[in-house]
Amino acid sequence: MKSFAVANQKGGVAKTTNTINLAGALADRGHDVLAVDADPQGYLTNTLGFRDAYAADPPSLYSLFNSPREHDADEVILEHAEFDVLPSNVDMFKLEQNLIASGRRPRQRLEDVFDDLGGYDYVFVDAPPSLGPINDNVLLACRNLLIPVEAAESSMLALEHLLNQIESLERDYDVQLREQAVLISNVNYPLDNEQREAIDWFGETFEGRCPIFEIRKRAAIKRTLNNGASLFGDDAEECDMRAVYEDVAETLDEVADD
Amino acid sequence: MTDDDQKDDLSERLRGRFDDPSDNQADDVDETDDQEATDATQSEQPSRSMPETTSQNSKNAKREKNAKNEMNAMRVKNVKESWSATSIYLPEFLDRQLTTTYKHADLGFEEEFGRSLQKTRYYYPLLVALGMERIEQMEAQELQERIEDLEENGAEE
Numbered sequence: 001m002k003s004f005a006v007a008n009q010k011g012g013v014a015k016t017t018n019t020i021n022l023a024g025a026l027a028d029r030g031h032d033v034l035a036v037d038a039d040p041q042g043y044l045t046n047t048l049g050f051r052d053a054y055a056a057d058p059p060s061l062y063s064l065f066n067s068p069r070e071h072d073a074d075e076v077i078l079e080h081a082e083f084d085v086l087p088s089n090v091d092m093f094k095l096e097q098n099l100i101a102s103g104r105r106p107r108q109r110l111e112d113v114f115d116d117l118g119g120y121d122y123v124f125v126d127a128p129p130s131l132g133p134i135n136d137n138v139l140l141a142c143r144n145l146l147i148p149v150e151a152a153e154s155s156m157l158a159l160e161h162l163l164n165q166i167e168s169l170e171r172d173y174d175v176q177l178r179e180q181a182v183l184i185s186n187v188n189y190p191l192d193n194e195q196r197e198a199i200d201w202f203g204e205t206f207e208g209r210c211p212i213f214e215i216r217k218r219a220a221i222k223r224t225l226n227n228g229a230s231l232f233g234d235d236a237e238e239c240d241m242r243a244v245y246e247d248v249a250e251t252l253d254e255v256a257d258d
Numbered sequence: 259m260t261d262d263d264q265k266d267d268l269s270e271r272l273r274g275r276f277d278d279p280s281d282n283q284a285d286d287v288d289e290t291d292d293q294e295a296t297d298a299t300q301s302e303q304p305s306r307s308m309p310e311t312t313s314q315n316s317k318n319a320k321r322e323k324n325a326k327n328e329m330n331a332m333r334v335k336n337v338k339e340s341w342s343a344t345s346i347y348l349p350e351f352l353d354r355q356l357t358t359t360y361k362h363a364d365l366g367f368e369e370e371f372g373r374s375l376q377k378t379r380y381y382y383p384l385l386v387a388l389g390m391e392r393i394e395q396m397e398a399q400e401l402q403e404r405i406e407d408l409e410e411n412g413a414e415e
Contacts, residue, residue, distance in 0.1 A: 153261070156265055156268070157261070157264065157265070157268070159272065160264070160268050163268070163271055163272060163275075171335075179272075179275065201265060201269065204269060205269040205272050205273055206272070206273075209276035210276060
């Protein structure tokens with residue numbers, strides 16, 4: 001099972017859009033895929049049409065985090081037309097405080113949940129837009145990172161905070177976290193100077209080290225998502241960015257197995 | 259520090275994470291790993307190893323290496339935490355040369371060793387060390403001549 005955190009604490013960098021489309025792309029290649037929504041705001045959950053699950057009583061992802069050994073993820077996982085979904089829940093807003101208060105392996109709960117997952121080739125986790133303990137759980141459980149960014153100066157500088165967090169987790173938990181791809185999202189042509197400079201900077205920084213993909217802003221992506229599907233869903237609109245997600249999927253297929 | 263410096267430093271740190279796939283220390287500088295780093299960075303596809311099960315022996319070796327590194331002021335893990343910051347004022351033409359010279363040196367270094375010349379960790383300390391080495395050999399008269407050269411360069415701007 002390969003697990004990927006789609007992580008960047010900066011908001012609005014297309015974490016949810018990328019998570020859904022990558023889950024769809026890998027499922028389209030014939031893999032069994034689980035998409036996990038670790039964001040308490042539940043955008044992925046709601047986008048994919050699981051509003052009831054988001055508002056439901058326990059057990060939920062919150063219960064799994066709180067007592068991974070007492071609940072089975074199968075109790076919470078839902079079936080979507082393309083892949084399975086471990087939905088977020090409104091109770092997740094209480095989670096960070098509880099994790100800190102509990103003191104017992106507060107950043108390794110999701111890892112425990114993943115240890116008991118069976119039957120998936122790929123897990124994609126939509127991380128929350130913050131650098132708190134939920135995000136730490138996601139990074140430690142997945143170890144592989146897909147970093148969505150925007151072609152903007154603010155996105156470049158935001159990486160510094162993410163990098164500090166990554167290095168501190170690596171130090172404290174004696175693990176290696178790996179950036180497996182950078183997804184420059186919402187790219188809007190014609191490029192203005194800021195976008196061009198940012199794309200150049202990402203290129204200089206990651207070229208030859210970590211694959212970079214450019215995903216252009218397309219109304220078709222948004223409309224398809226609003227219909228609760230990825231670009232690989234049966235009724236998805238035609239979109240040239242589907243080919244980019246296919247390229248990312250091919251790259252992820254080449255990442256070494258755990 | 260300007261935004262550009264911040265971006266340069268960040269870019270170096272991020273690149274450094276891919277320099278040595280066998281070690282999870284971003285800033286580690288074991289010279290024996292040069293060939294491995296070169297292989298990883300020259301490949302089109304990311305040729306990075308995933309975390310391997312580390313034997314107790316290699317863990318011990320790593321600990322010893324880390325302990326040695328902690329003793330070495332040049333091999334500290336985080337230079338910005340361990341070293342003190344010194345501000346210098348430079349005329350704009352020298353500041354530009356500082357950046358251009360770094361870019362040339364970085365390119366040459368990367369072509370040779372497959373990893374970047376880290377600016378904060380190596381370039382600035384080298385500038386100071388090499389500069390002092392040269393200044394120590396110079397007579398006052400020669401220093402005065404170099405100051406005049408600088409003033410001429412400044413006037414051309």
